[in-house]
Amino acid sequence: MAKLYFRYGAMGCGKTMQLLQVAFNYEERGHQVCVIKPKTDTKNGDKLLTRIGPERETDFCFDKTVDLFEAVAKNYAGVACVLVDEAQFLTKDQADQLMMITIQLDIPVMAYGLRLNFRQEDGGFEGATRLLQIAHDIEEIKTICECGKKATCNCRFLNNKFVSKGPDVLIDDGTSKIEYRALCPACVEKYKREEN
Ligand SMILES: [Zn+2]
Structure with a gap:
C-alpha cells in the first residue's frame, strides 16, 4: 500500500533539494510525478528554488480551499508519486486529503516542510502538526547550527x-x-x- 511520508527539518536543511532529487529519480526511470506547493510561499512564485542551484516548476500551486485529493484524482491519477513542498502551510484537511491519495489512489505522497514556526510554538503550522500526527513514515532532515551543534x-x-x-x-x-x-x-x- 502506498504511504504518506513527512520529511521535516529546519530552514536550509535541504528539503526542497531532496524533493527535487526524488522527482529526478522517478523521472529518470520513466515515471511521472506531480510536484505541488501551497501558494502561501509567495517569494518564488510557482517555482521551487534551492540554495545550491537546481530549480523546477510546480505542476500546480494551491490555496487553502483546494481539495488536494480531488485535484490529484482528476488530473494526476497516473503519476508514480505526489511531492509536496512547504507542507507546513497545508490546512489540516489538506493533510488528510494527502492520506486519502495514498489510500484511494494508491499513490505515495512525500511531503516536505518545517516542523514548527519560528516562535517554536504549537499551532503555527496546521499542516505540519497534522502530518506529524498521521503520516505513515516521519523522518528528520538534519542540519547544523552556527555553533556546530x-x-x-x-x-x-x-x-x-x-x-x-x-x-x-x-x-x-x-x-x-x-x-x-x-x-x-x-x-x-x-x-x-x-x-x-
Ligand atoms: Zn547552536
Missing part, C-alpha cells in the same frame, strides 16, 4: 536581529531584510536573552 529550530532574523514574536508568514515588502536561520535550542535561548 544539531539545529532543530527555525528562527527569524529581521535586519540581522533575532525576533521571537510576529506573524507566521512575514511578507517581504522590500523595506527590511527577513531571514530564517536554523539554530540549536541552546543558541535560541542565548538569542532570546539578548533580545530583551
Whole structure:
C-alpha cells in the first residue's frame, strides 16, 4: 500500500533539494510525478528554488480551499508519486486529503516542510502538526547550527536581529531584510536573552 511520508527539518536543511532529487529519480526511470506547493510561499512564485542551484516548476500551486485529493484524482491519477513542498502551510484537511491519495489512489505522497514556526510554538503550522500526527513514515532532515551543534529550530532574523514574536508568514515588502536561520535550542535561548 502506498504511504504518506513527512520529511521535516529546519530552514536550509535541504528539503526542497531532496524533493527535487526524488522527482529526478522517478523521472529518470520513466515515471511521472506531480510536484505541488501551497501558494502561501509567495517569494518564488510557482517555482521551487534551492540554495545550491537546481530549480523546477510546480505542476500546480494551491490555496487553502483546494481539495488536494480531488485535484490529484482528476488530473494526476497516473503519476508514480505526489511531492509536496512547504507542507507546513497545508490546512489540516489538506493533510488528510494527502492520506486519502495514498489510500484511494494508491499513490505515495512525500511531503516536505518545517516542523514548527519560528516562535517554536504549537499551532503555527496546521499542516505540519497534522502530518506529524498521521503520516505513515516521519523522518528528520538534519542540519547544523552556527555553533556546530544539531539545529532543530527555525528562527527569524529581521535586519540581522533575532525576533521571537510576529506573524507566521512575514511578507517581504522590500523595506527590511527577513531571514530564517536554523539554530540549536541552546543558541535560541542565548538569542532570546539578548533580545530583551
Ligand atoms: Zn547552536
